[in-house]
Amino acid sequence: MFGNTTIGIDLGTANILVYSKSKGIILNEPSVVALDTKSKQVLAIGQEAKEMIGKTPASIVAVRPMRDGVIADFDLTSGLLREIMRRITKESGTSFRKPNVVVCTPTGATTVERRAIQDAVQSMGAKSVVLIEEPVAAAIGADLPVDEPIANVIVDIGGGTSEIAIISYGGVVSSTSIRTGGDHIDDEIVQYIRKNYNVLIGEATAERVKMELGYAPIAHTEIHADIRGRDLLTGLPKTITVSSTEIQAAIEETLNKILEAIRTTLEQCPAELSGDIVDRGIVLSGGGSLIHGFKDWLIELIDVPVHMAPNPMESVAVGTGRSLEYIEKLNKTLK
Numbered sequence: 001m002f003g004n005t006t007i008g009i010d011l012g013t014a015n016i017l018v019y020s021k022s023k024g025i026i027l028n029e030p031s032v033v034a035l036d037t038k039s040k041q042v043l044a045i046g047q048e049a050k051e052m053i054g055k056t057p058a059s060i061v062a063v064r065p066m067r068d069g070v071i072a073d074f075d076l077t078s079g080l081l082r083e084i085m086r087r088i089t090k091e092s093g094t095s096f097r098k099p100n101v102v103v104c105t106p107t108g109a110t111t112v113e114r115r116a117i118q119d120a121v122q123s124m125g126a127k128s129v130v131l132i133e134e135p136v137a138a139a140i141g142a143d144l145p146v147d148e149p150i151a152n153v154i155v156d157i158g159g160g161t162s163e164i165a166i167i168s169y170g171g172v173v174s175s176t177s178i179r180t181g182g183d184h185i186d187d188e189i190v191q192y193i194r195k196n197y198n199v200l201i202g203e204a205t206a207e208r209v210k211m212e213l214g215y216a217p218i219a220h221t222e223i224h225a226d227i228r229g230r231d232l233l234t235g236l237p238k239t240i241t242v243s244s245t246e247i248q249a250a251i252e253e254t255l256n257k258i259l260e261a262i263r264t265t266l267e268q269c270p271a272e273l274s275g276d277i278v279d280r281g282i283v284l285s286g287g288g289s290l291i292h293g294f295k296d297w298l299i300e301l302i303d304v305p306v307h308m309a310p311n312p313m314e315s316v317a318v319g320t321g322r323s324l325e326y327i328e329k330l331n332k333t334l335k
């Protein structure tokens with residue numbers, strides 16, 4: 001089972017990444033599908049489809065089939081997966097024929113959906129398919145020693161959800177998952193601009209504003225940006241200038257929810273592992289953790305060290321791809 005090429009697929013709600021041990025990250029695309037509304041034919045996936053969101057004529061829709069951390073549309077999710085598998089087996093030539101595949105599914109996926117994803121990948125030419133829990137994958141990808149009897153705390157902030165987990169000796173000791181992530185920060189920005197400027201902006205614009213002007217509640221040098229939307233009074237396009245201080249206030253509530261979830265998980269930690277956490281702290285991964293000042297803000301408010309994973313957006317994919325080694329190692333130790 002371990003002789004063949006192993007690839008890891010991070011089926012994220014915002015981004016899908018594929019990692020191969022020999023080649024590193026071989027695919028990184030937004031989890032978006034564009035389809036013809038009449039024929040239901042998939043027209044594009046990934047970046048190409050993401051650029052169509054909010055801009056398509058009535059005959060085409062661009063959707064995120066795994067929004068909010070759950071599989072909202074299973075057929076589209078498997079269509080997306082099929083296209084991903086096709087690309088990686090085709091573009092990489094013979095080396096990826098019959099790979100062993102490890103898939104990390106969204107946390108909110110049901111048992112039935114997980115099983116269906118496993119079957120779907122299997123039927124697309126995998127030799128074997130194993131599923132892995134997202135926090136364990138993120139921790140492995142962040143180079144944490146998850147196979148040792150040490151408390152490893154991983155905080156993964158994705159598009160639809162945030163997961164906080166304490167992992168020790170290969171398994172999740174305790175965890176919290178909340179339906180709050182980067183997408184909700186985008187929503188808060190859309191609502192703030194509508195309420196305060198009477199201007200409607202699209203979700204792609206909101207995401208750009210977040211990346212540029214979004215700060216966790218810490219002191220920073222204010223910056224400004226021009227953003228374009230539709231004036232709700234006149235119906236015409238309008239450009240407004242917003243500041244990072246405004247956006248910072250607009251997104252604070254969502255960030256506080258994540259902070260509370262981290263605190264709750266740390267409080268649930270078994271006494272024997274608390275000492276490790278005080279020494280080793282927590283590690284952040286996922287695109288949502290890239291909000292400006294997020295790490296420094298957490299350092300101010302929780303009493304343990306806070307570290308950033310080496311490549312926060314790639315941790316889950318890398319960990320998924322490497323997980324078989326750990327599973328093998330743990331199995332050996334247990335025997």
Ligand code: ADP
Binds near residue numbers: 157182
């Ligand atoms: P998922 O695991 O759900 O696919 P990701 O870990 O890929 O999610 O993270 C996606 C989220 O991270 C999105 O909400 C995206 O807007 C956000 N994000 C990506 N880069 C940044 C950045 N530089 N600053 C703030 N948020 C970011």
Ligand code: MG
Binds near residue numbers: 013156286
């Ligand atoms: Mg993720």
